Amino acid sequence: RPGRSRPGRRSAGLGDSAPSVARWLGDIRAYFPSSVVQVMQKDAIERLDLTRLLLEPEMLDAVEPDVHLVGTLLSLNRVMPDKARESARTVVRKVVRDLERRLAQKTRSAVGGALDRSARVLRPRRLADVDWERTIRANLRHYLPEHGTLVPERLIGYGRRRQAVKRDVVLAIDQSGSMAASVVYASVFGAVLASMRSLRTSLVVFDTNVVDLTDQLHDPVEVLFGTQLGGGTDINRAVAYCQGLVARPADTIMVLISDLYEGGVRDEMLQRVAALTAAGVQVVVLLALSDEGAPAYDHDNAAALAAMGVPAFACTPDAFPGLMAAAIERRDLKEWSERAASGG
Secondary structure, three states, X not given: OOOOOOOOOOOHHHHHHHHHHHHHHHHHHHHOOHHHHHHHHHHHHHXXXXXXXXXXXXXXXXXXXXXXXXXXXHHOHHHOOHHHHHHHHHHHHHHHHHHHHHHHHHHHHHHHHHHHHHHOEOOOOOHHHEOHHHHHHHOHXXXXXXXXXXXXXXXXXXXOOOOOOOEEEEEXXXXXXXXXXXXXXXXXXXXXXXXXXXXXXXEEEEOOOEEXXXXXXXXXXXXXXXXXXXXXXXXXXXXXXXXOOOOOHHHEEEEEEOOOOOOOOHHHHHHHHHHHHHHOOEEEEEEEEOOOOOOOOOHHHHHHHHHOOXXXXXXXXXXXXXXXXXXXXXXXXXXXXXXXXXOO
């Protein structure tokens, strides 16, 4: 078909089209607000099959950076020429920074608060370990005005401060094409969680292979360019790898982000998840981590996981900090997800 080329090679048709499309994208950015531009841009790329044009640097300079565009660029990662790669990195970095500004502080606050609450000791053995400020607040109803005395029926102690790392977090991200937005958000959250000294965070991405990107968590842009969107899915292999990362089951949260379409050995995958939960790992399964709601997903696998006490649900980026706080405090995640879905 005219205008099509082999991956990695520029065709005359694409090259000739890029300047006019770039001008159009520049025009709509001048006349419409960013939210409208993002919708028009996404629609144009999908309906007019403009994906390959994004390999042209002039196009990347004209587009409105957003999560969907980042997902499209990552899907082109393997065929992107060097001259377009730097422009693509600039686009991706802008989106990542915007997301970090929006989500980082909320995440650190919610997770840090949950860690503090979970570390409190309810029956401290020594007076030196008593947190008197919290103890007094918790016992105000036991104040005896006639004696001018407060009776502390419940003592609250300080957390175990000698334990610098309070929780291990393992993020396992399905990098099939339908999960593009989730990959972007999860990479940003992974970097934020990795910046917290009270957490030990690992991040792996998988299709039919598993790639550990933990050593890149200092820069979510590097994480994103380490992914390969598209291809098959072997959840069983990914969960098996994650099992090897678990050193302290009772203090570990594993977040599996996947639509649960399994190309590997289903029964083994379910057995591995059951073994993790039996060992004390808090397993969280997210069908999506995006603003788009749950994608098409494998209902049988979701039901099988729910039957073993591991509910599978979609989560918006804004709700994710609250989800992590709930997981740290070992609250009922099914109940949490239902409340979050109803806006409660």
